[in-house]
Amino acid sequence: MRLWIESAYQSLTRTGEETCGDAVRTLQTEEQFFAVLVSSPQGDGKAKTMPVADKAVALLEQGTPLEKVAEALLAALPGGEYMPFAILWVKTSEVSEDFLGAHLIECDAPPLFMTRAGRLVLLPVVEEESQEHLIRRCDFTVQDGDHMAMVSEGYIHPGPFRSPFNVKRSTWSGGSGRGSWRWQDVAVSIRRWTETGCDAEQLLGALIRTYHRLARGEPQQDVTVIAMHVRPMRSATVWSGPPAHPALDRVALEKLMAEPGMRLICGDTTAEIAARLLGAELELEPRPEDGWAEVPPIAHLEGVDLVTEGLVTLGKAREQLAGVKRVGELPRKTDGATRLAQILLTADRIHFIVGLAVNPQQAADAAGTIPLRRIAIDNLVRALKVHGKVISVEYF
Numbered sequence: 001m002r003l004w005i006e007s008a009y010q011s012l013t014r015t016g017e018e019t020c021g022d023a024v025r026t027l028q029t030e031e032q033f034f035a036v037l038v039s040s041p042q043g044d045g046k047a048k049t050m051p052v053a054d055k056a057v058a059l060l061e062q063g064t065p066l067e068k069v070a071e072a073l074l075a076a077l078p079g080g081e082y083m084p085f086a087i088l089w090v091k092t093s094e095v096s097e098d099f100l101g102a103h104l105i106e107c108d109a110p111p112l113f114m115t116r117a118g119r120l121v122l123l124p125v126v127e128e129e130s131q132e133h134l135i136r137r138c139d140f141t142v143q144d145g146d147h148m149a150m151v152s153e154g155y156i157h158p159g160p161f162r163s164p165f166n167v168k169r170s171t172w173s174g175g176s177g178r179g180s181w182r183w184q185d186v187a188v189s190i191r192r193w194t195e196t197g198c199d200a201e202q203l204l205g206a207l208i209r210t211y212h213r214l215a216r217g218e219p220q221q222d223v224t225v226i227a228m229h230v231r232p233m234r235s236a237t238v239w240s241g242p243p244a245h246p247a248l249d250r251v252a253l254e255k256l257m258a259e260p261g262m263r264l265i266c267g268d269t270t271a272e273i274a275a276r277l278l279g280a281e282l283e284l285e286p287r288p289e290d291g292w293a294e295v296p297p298i299a300h301l302e303g304v305d306l307v308t309e310g311l312v313t314l315g316k317a318r319e320q321l322a323g324v325k326r327v328g329e330l331p332r333k334t335d336g337a338t339r340l341a342q343i344l345l346t347a348d349r350i351h352f353i354v355g356l357a358v359n360p361q362q363a364a365d366a367a368g369t370i371p372l373r374r375i376a377i378d379n380l381v382r383a384l385k386v387h388g389k390v391i392s393v394e395y396f
Contacts, residue, residue: 003231004230004348005142006200006348007033007226007227008200008203010204011024012208012219013219014222017222020040021049021222022038022049023040023053030349033089034088035086036053036056037087038083039153048083056087066087067137069087070107084153085109086105086109090142098143100143102139103139104138105136119191120188120191124138142230147230149190151223151224151225151226152222155211155224190207193206200228234262234346234349236263236349236351237259237261237262238352239252239253239265240373241267241355243356243357252355256304262306267310270310278303280301280302285299294312295313295336306339308340311372314380316335318383320341326345327342349390349391352381354373356374
């Protein structure tokens with residue numbers, strides 16, 4: 001079972017400022033996941049926090065050990081400035097049965113929150129002081145169903161900013177003033193919320209709503225929350241277009257049927273090829289009351305989760321994806337483009353099988369060598385990458 005770290009984050013800007021000064025970076029591939037959060041307690045904007053976050057990302061992508069990353073960031077802080085940061089790095093290559101290896105380092109930052117099976121997990125952190133900063137390190141494992149959350153310093157203290165000289169060791173256990181929320185309070189609430197089996201977006205929403213309630217007005221500090229949920233990876237495979245050579249028809253179909261997760265076919269001719277090779281029948285969906293309007297009809301084929309028309313449906317799905325951030329924002333429709341967009345936006349890893357046969361009436365060039373389908377898939381891939389999807393494309 002391949003595990004995936006589903007994540008969602010949101011930043012709130014302190015009163016009187018145009019942008020939040022906290023810097024967030026996340027990356028999810030099939031090999032690793034990391035989340036970087038740099039707090040801006042002084043409200044200096046992103047001019048100082050962004051370079052720190054970008055430096056962390058660059059080092060992580062090079063495979064630099066986490067301790068070396070932290071040392072480099074501390075050295076990069078202007079004059080040893082107080083700028084809390086936290087980095088979580090989960091490596092999917094570090095697998096033991098159903099567990100993934102996780103590595104955490106925090107500098108003056110609120111500790112990571114983690115729950116498992118409805119219980120709060122107290123991580124075995126090692127604390128030390130370095131260059132007048134409190135550093136916490138931890139190596140642990142995550143498994144299916146775990147929830148985690150990282151918050152910037154402003155989240156723990158919805159009230160006025162306190163000098164870093166007073167919070168080095170007491171920040172995360174204090175906070176008794178009006179509107180303040182101790183680390184323990186956040187932990188108990190997260191445990192209760194995650195008992196319901198919520199996803200990352202739902203956990204994020206609960207944390208943000210609670211902050212607004214406790215702050216009793218506009219934020220007095222920049223606030224950022226990153227919510228995470230460990231779950232099985234969701235995959236989808238899309239076959240669109242006949243291969244350039246008919247001898248490859250069965251190879252393309254076998255590729256589709258061998259992939260785990262959702263299987264989709266986009267293209268009338270492609271669907272006919274699949275039906276013939278599977279010895280099954282294509283069944284057209286009944287005509288809806290409003291007709292098929294802008295999107296051609298859907299068909300049903302045993303063993304395939306969704307069968308749609310090609311070019312028009314691919315283009316309409318791309319348009320829908322370009323205007324949303326999450327599945328709930330898609331139109332409440334049941335046409336082929338909307339269903340395709342829903343499946344692709346829900347998936348984490350998407351593999352495209354693209355046939356290169358050229359229909360003279362659907363060629364992108366005068367010579368008839370480039371199928372319009374390939375351009376439609378390329379456009380769709382770009383839209384999906386904006387949503388952080390792991391994409392692979394195979395041509396036949």
